[in-house]
Amino acid sequence: MTASSAGFRTPLSRARGLGSARHGVGHFIADRVTGLALIPLSIWAAYAGLKVAAGGYVVAVEWLARPLNAVLLGLFVVAGFVHLRLAIQVVIEDYIEGFVAKSAALIANYFVCVLGAALGVFAILKVALLGAF
């Protein structure tokens, strides 16, 4: 658009393309709240990782069969993927130029995180509910 045609636009029309889409705060709050939830969950996950890594398959299955472990690991996976989806979205928005490439990357990021969380939670439930067989 040239400068002359821009002169015909009202201040309101110009501001509409510039201002908040009213989505930014939602992203920010989701980022901070999942980040907060992940503080204790991450510390627990490191502790859990040490426990599980010290044993083999049977130890891991028995560990995951305990309700508290299954629930906390499920929450860690879900909160983690939500947090990472938001984080990587910002990285993509910062560094990938061009509408098509940026959109494709954002959608791929979304799909990978939803798929990862779904696979993780389903696998956790399967082991927690059915155990080893």
Place this chain on the structure above:
Amino acid sequence: MTEASSGVRERPLSPHLQVWRWHVTMLGSILHRACLIGLYVGALILAGWALALASGEDVYAAYVGLLGSALGKLVLLGLTFALFFTVASNLRHLMWDTGRGFAPKTADMITIAGIAFALVATAVVWVIAGQTGALS
């Protein structure tokens, strides 16, 4: 999406990395982002671990064998640091969200504390892992 608003005045650009003198909050910011990218892979490794466990003993043994290889251990060591540094960063940002801790000295100090915490916590976890036989 600035493409949607053509005819708008150009936005100012901030000077990039090579223009700035390096300081610790900048390192903290870049490290935070790098750690999150690493943890993206880490989250997929975790989901893969759960899948392997759900797939039976043979698959699990193969997956854990992969994680226990030299390269796997190196990746897990990096992920341990990334996890702890992200915990520290999330705490730091929660503090900054309240409007506190922006004085340059305080900001530097809590960033250094975050890096130190991540290094110490990583070392502690891996020493314990060595003692419990998780590394063998």
